[in-house]
Amino acid sequence: MTNDHILYLLQLASPALPVGAYSYSEGIEALVDIGTISNAQSLQHWLEQELRYGAIRLETAVMVRAYHAVQKKDSEALSYWNSWLSAARETEELRLSSWQMGRSLVKLLLQLQPQVWPLVETLEPCNYAIAFGMAAASWEIEPLLSVVLGYLHTWTTNLVTAGVKLIPLGQTAGQQLILNLFPNLMNAATAILALSDDDLCSCSWGLSLASMAHEIQYTRLFRS
Structure with missing residues (x-):
């Protein structure tokens, strides 16, 4: 990567975005509320499984396709994958959060x-993964592996931060957890780049149930 590419990727993946x-x-x-996640170890286990089997793999794979569509100036493919990802969102909550972040x-x-x-x-509406892929391609960030790692790292950091607040955990424990997940991020990124269109699938019923439980949760700190 050139220095410009690094700076663009840092801006795109920044928590300040x-x-x-x-x-x-x-x-x-919801998972913290019912005790499924109660410490750093259980949070790390959840995130490891999501990176290996969950919806984030699907979402990132679609981001890759948006990146390629922008490079080719293929608005039809961009629209197709945006609609495809909207249809793949398991709950209204997850779909609305993707649309809100994408719109922003x-x-x-x-x-x-x-x-x-x-x-x-x-x-309109635009999913966040689509918008991220568009931004990365527009800024000509490469190699694509770095873009994928940036997207996955952003996702990981956001959820670790949520866990730090909810469980709660100390800031040092949160940073150690992110470091522990580095091999998982690399493995997930490599696997995602190798996925063909016919291989786009995930096992995310746990995420779906947890998302649906938010509707009846007594107290909430987050929008989802």
């Missing part, structure tokens, strides 16, 4: 890179 990711727990709030990132991208408008004008 104004997309509202910090307000979502992706099921962790598209709004930012249009201010920073107005030339992408012809590609995004038909994407």
